Amino acid sequence: MKIGAALMKHLVKKYEPSSLISFTFNRYDVALKTDEDGNPVLMFIGKANERGIIKGDQFTRRLLKDAAGVVVKDHWDYKGKV
Template identity: 55%
Template sequence: MPLGAPIIKILSKQYEPSAFIERRFKNYDLGFKTDGEGNPIVLFIGKKNPDGNIVGQRYARRLLKDKVGRIVKDHWDDKGPAS
């Protein structure tokens, strides 16, 4: 399942560095980890179970920057089910 434009828009923002952020998007629970700069790098999307874990899909971000800091490559890879 590819990520849609509205979810990509949420994930393109910067958040608190080195944190786990939880949000709600339509019928989905989103949870993502950020790197030291505040960019989301790991995404969990699905439904939250009673234990607080998100059961659904897991995505990892490929974010490559050049020496100046410009983004050269930026895409999300589907890593399979998250439980």
């Protein structure tokens, strides 16, 4: 699965720091874990079961910042099925 432009609009937003955010995108359930700055760094996308556990794909975000805190590299890596 690739991350499309419409989903990337959700992934560039700032959320509550160090939290788990869940929402529905098209026909998929999405869960995002955020870092201490509120940036999504871990994403699970697929179908959630009755306990809320998502079976689908996992992505991790690689944020590389310089000494001033400016983002130099921002990339999502596919980590496989969960």
